[in-house]
Amino acid sequence: MSNETSRFVVSADWLRNELGKPDLRVVDASYYLPAHARDANAEYKAGHVPGAVRFDHDKIADHSVPLPHTVPSPDLFAAEVGKLGIGADDRIVIYDGFGFWSAPRAWWLFRIMGARNVFVLDGGLDGWKAAGLPLEAEVPHYDAKIFKADFDQGRVVDLETMRDIVSSGAMQIADARAAGRFTGTEPEPRAGMRSGHMPGARNVPVGSLSEGGKLKSLTELRQILETAGVDLSRPVVTSCGSGVTAAAITLALESLGHTDNKLYDGSWSEWGSRQDTSVVTGAAELVKK
Known part of the structure; x- marks a missing residue:
């Protein structure tokens, strides 16, 4: 096994060059524990990767059970991500603040719901900021799409x-x-x-x-x-x-x-x-x- 990197991660430079392409969707899936003293929604509003939509783990979840952010039904997942303008055939790049904390959870969710071209941003938003790459505070609005869920239960x-x-x-x-x-x-x-x-x-x-x-x-x-x-x-x-x-x-x-x-x-x-x-x-x- 060589020292190659995972096929499921993309670099900040790669993402910067792909921003704006019609088949690309960037997803901020940041989530923190109280001990982290970070507010994921507030940070998103203050500045996110240009074009990124917000994926809230606690919102897109099964609320019929008492456990936190449980896997939602395929119908709920499809409806919520469809509102964000994401289709199952899109190229989807997901990030969180730290890099590899909550982004893999969203990566996994999208994949078990039927999306295949799903990736995680290496270095996360903190790495993006450290590299001096652009941020935007404006919340993007995309036309809704039909996300055809194919749930692998x-x-x-x-x-x-x-x-x-x-x-x-x-x-x-x-x-x-x-x-x-x-x-x-x-x-x-x-x-x-x-x-x-x-x-x-x-x-x-x-x-x-x-x-x-x-x-x-x-x-x-x-x-x-x-x-x-x-x-x-x-x-x-x-x-x-x-x-x-x-x-x-x-x-x-x-x-x-x-x-x-x-x-x-x-x-x-x-x-x-x-x-x-x-x-x-x-x-x-x-x-x-």
Whole structure:
């Protein structure tokens, strides 16, 4: 494996040269935790990549469940992104502030809903700003499009399926939370939630996959995953705090040609808040099955 980069990322220079082309849509999918002390909507209004529309993870979600930003129905997703002027055949470039935090979640959502030409901006908006590239505060308005959703529901794992995976070991579990939360030495940011991890899970902290907001090379990604105990020849389900940063592991896997993966949408917000789920603490035991 060479040091080539993922086929799912584009550089700021590439995007700058493509801005304004009719088949391109740029999407600001920034999302932050309270600890980040950043307001994604306010930052978008203050200045975004020219032509970028705003994708709100909490708005385009299934509000019939108590969990945060759960995968929406295909009809809701199609209606909301269609209003933004996005079609399933468009080239879609997604970014967040940090680079690889919440953008991969939107990348994953668009892909499981049927879009294929979906990419993440390497370096994110912070990198774009640091390079002195142009911003605009005006909110763009595009003609609405019909987004023809082709939902791949098999890529989304629910609670009962996750219980089966944990008990059977049929899939490897890759958890994107920080090491302290994974091992149980640090509390969860959400009240009333246990820290620790699912039995058998491997820890792949989201921050380990990028540097300076840019996704690491394929060689580095492979090494990170394998060092964590992830066997790239076997199926993987990704997880995190609330289903957002799990998608960064998904993007890393797909970049390496690993397509037998799913994402646990409820993630630790669901698993860690229940009293009938198994939680273990300490470092993962790297035992080959």
